[in-house]
Amino acid sequence: MNKINPQDLIDKNPIFESMFAPLYFKASETLRSDAIITDTKAVEMIDLLDHDFSYFNKNTSGQFLVSVRTKILDSQIVEFINKTENPVIVNLGAGLDTRFSRMNSDKIKFWYDIDLHEAIEFRRKFYSDTEKHTSIGKSVLDYSWIDDIEKDASYNYLFIAEGLLMYLHEDEIKNLLREINNNFPSSIMICEVFHTKLVNYHVKNKAKNKDISFTWGISDTDDLKLLHSDIIVEDEWNMFDYHKNRQKIFVRLLVRLSPKFRNMVKLVKIRFNKNNNG
Template identity: 30%
Template sequence: MPQVHFTEEKATMLATLYGRALDARRDRPVLGDTAADDAVRRIDYDFTKLGVTRDSSVSVAIRAKAIDDLAAEYLHAHPDAIVLHLGCGMDTRADRLDPPPAVSWFDVDYPEVVALRREIYPPHENRTAIGSSVTDFAWLDRVPSDRPVLVVAEGLTMYLTPADGAELVRRIVGKFPEGQLVFDIFSTLGIKAQKLNPVVRRAKATLHWGIDDPHELECHGVRLVSSLDATEWVSDEAFARLPAASKLALRVTGLIPAVRRMGRIARWEF
């Protein structure tokens, strides 16, 4: 079994992996990512110390499902697209989406994360893993630019500085002819409240980039298509599968706009 010794934000991707695994073990999972459960069982790591519980894992699964749905919509309309899965961690999103064979999929994360992926997950045609910090923009030179692009980033933007985040968007817009960006984002209140997040606190990670209005990114060459807050990204089907405590928490969250908007999933196009 591969051993893992990640620090700071690199360890937080193990928390989301564990969250998806715990969801998969439920009788009525939201995401049903059995590959995540298999990966957790194959990695030599004490996942229980990450601060993810059976109840909190539901929020991980809901967010992933909402992003999957948006990504699937784009790939249905662009079956030959390039996909940039940024800060991919140990996510098996490509397996869940099963994109058309003409799609070229690129998973991008730190070299040690990519090395772990290669130990755990088998290679797949039309999928390439790039070991690099997302903000070391030389990795973009390894990606073709002759087709529309879908850029997916889950649990990444808040760890970037505002300057790095803006530069990432500008470089993507400058490289590709057209595309969409699907990011989850935190508000500035979400950044200020980061130590209330047990995963962030236990990993001793630091969040930087808060976005109160997703239109803010439009000055970098994109146009906002949609923005879903923490209550809106839960489908009726997913809500029906939630435990009673999670349903109550969502209803209470919906009553407080500032709290409801601490986390959003936004989609832009260019």
């Protein structure tokens, strides 16, 4: 297969560069002797890209956090698939996520990867749609994607919002949660959330020398309940509670001394409990 140059995509919009960071981190992590995760598809995809992403190597904390969240999410999704009849997975803001390749379960009824049209077109260089696995090229805020999801009363839905919500505004998140709640009652979402201390934190875009800012965060998990009355928080995982042997000494010290730092990045599992007031 010929090498694929992503530069045109990256030049279109700084946000697209953020798709390649987790892919590169997962590939790099896989090659470590003490790897937290194994993602051979990510290694394969990075090898096919005609681009030097080595500038991501400086972000060791990013690689650690992506690896930990990937391990936790994979575990939770496998558990959902194994324990649920007719599981349907909807991956919001999927980018170049490789998770479907790792699941390898015949139990999955449908799997949808949703992202902006340009992102999905690039994604299709590596993945072709199948009857079970479909990519949808729409913004997660363009709720016409809901019409593209197979619906049946016997299906059980799990939504993934990984590396997404921190780029949205609170009103957009409220609307997203409302639409999911109204159309997929009793579904589950596992979402990555940042602390409010990270709002306005700038991520440098190398290609265009522009910054991408995080626009939303919470100070406490209970804040999620303020976004929609029908949300039930079922579980949460603080990233810095895991694989402490891979954390820098000053990070471990900050986690021990500061609850706010410990809560900077976490995954939260919520259940939608649609009532008559929907």
